Amino acid sequence: MSQLSVQPDQQTIATNASETLLDALLSHEIPHTHACGGQAYCSTCRVLILDGIKHCSSPTRAEKALAQKLQFPIHVRLACQTKISGDVTIRRLVMDNQDLDLVDQQLTGGQGIAEQELVLLYAGLKGMETFDQVNFPYDMAHIMGRYFQQLYQIISTYGGQISSTMGTHALVTFDPARHDRTVDRAVWAALDLLQAMAGVNQMVEQLHYQPLQLGLAVHPGLAVQVAPTPKSPPMPLGDGVTTVMGLATLPQTLVVSPAGLSQIANRVVLGAKVGEAGAQIVTGMRGAPPEQVAATPPELSLGQRLSSLIQKFRFGR
Ligand code: FES
CATH class of the missing domain: 3.30.70.1230 (Nucleotide cyclase, GGDEF domain)
Structure with missing residues (x-):
């Protein structure tokens, strides 16, 4: 079991290596956004890895494609595609309607967020x-x-x-x-x-x-x-x-x-x-x-x- 520290919720939850971050968050009743249901289409489950990036699984092919389209920096990962094998700290990025509007704008306008x-x-x-x-x-x-x-x-x-x-x-x-x-x-x-x-x-x-x-x-x-x-x-x-x-x-x-x-x-x-x-x-x-x-x-x-x-x-x- 690994420890997943979640910001801004200030919670730490136990996570096993076979479940995704999204599964772990939802099973602990942390209401993490996941508009496409974990299909790597929407990016609303995105999280920022604050610590422990080396314990994160490699991006799946679907995550790579979406991350490339949106020009995600390497520390932004899809919770529905990422599993962890050691302690990790994340910050959830899509918390309210305004965040959703921004995601929508990025997806429809093809605007990346990278430098x-x-x-x-x-x-x-x-x-x-x-x-x-x-x-x-x-x-x-x-x-x-x-x-x-x-x-x-x-x-x-x-x-x-x-x-x-x-x-x-x-x-x-x-x-x-x-x-x-x-x-x-x-x-x-x-x-x-x-x-x-x-x-x-x-x-x-x-x-x-x-x-x-x-x-x-x-x-x-x-x-x-x-x-x-x-x-x-x-x-x-x-x-x-x-x-x-x-x-x-x-x-x-x-x-x-x-x-x-x-x-x-x-x-x-x-x-x-x-x-x-x-x-x-x-x-x-x-x-x-x-x-x-x-x-x-x-x-x-x-x-x-x-x-x-x-x-x-x-x-x-
Ligand atoms: S839930 Fe849609 S990309 Fe992860």
Whole structure:
């Protein structure tokens, strides 16, 4: 008999080597979720092995398939498939309706829960506080509209995804599983953004405000992707995000982490070092940019645009 310690229930139960963890839990009246009845279809019986992973049986073929689909880390196991041959401590993971919703989202959306290597681009815009929001809210809306329009277009062109925005801050991801040369893509996109920002700032100065300051940083790192709602794009979280946000401290400047620089070493034009960790300002790239992903929409003439706007105002289309 082995001892199975169960969290958060704070119970320890005796378990024999021929029964699954699910059988042991249920026989001791611990109401562990098991929506598919132990068929390795639903994953609602998942548990986190806190201690004693070496005493757990190897995953069955069915468990392997489901764990691969959901990108389970090795310490997350299906209770309906796992037996133990020594003392083990687990934490039950699906405890209420909200947990079930998350499982549902993962199964239907095919979203894994493992850490993933992503290239992160952080763009933080400062200086909006000089705008006269009370008397001229249109100025703020118009300038920010121009900025986000350019941001979206440039990021799409290089195959990135705007994963989250908060106020004037944006976090963009480039996924190596979807595109090649992802650090190049992020750096080229950031340099294009700096150029676009110069155009936006010309307009800002015409309106008699102080120029806005865009701080940019690129870092390839591990992140866990979490979708806040079933329809929203996954949002990266974790150390990689903290690192990239910490690098973007200088106005009108792109800073790239050492991990990023190592991937573009022979084609990057470097500026000054930033801090002591080896991050450096990047002022340009040599050679051809990566292949564009989204075709830039054909530019309509001003006359064509005006005529299209008039149609919308007059006929609502
Ligand atoms: S009960 Fe459904 S996978 Fe274990």
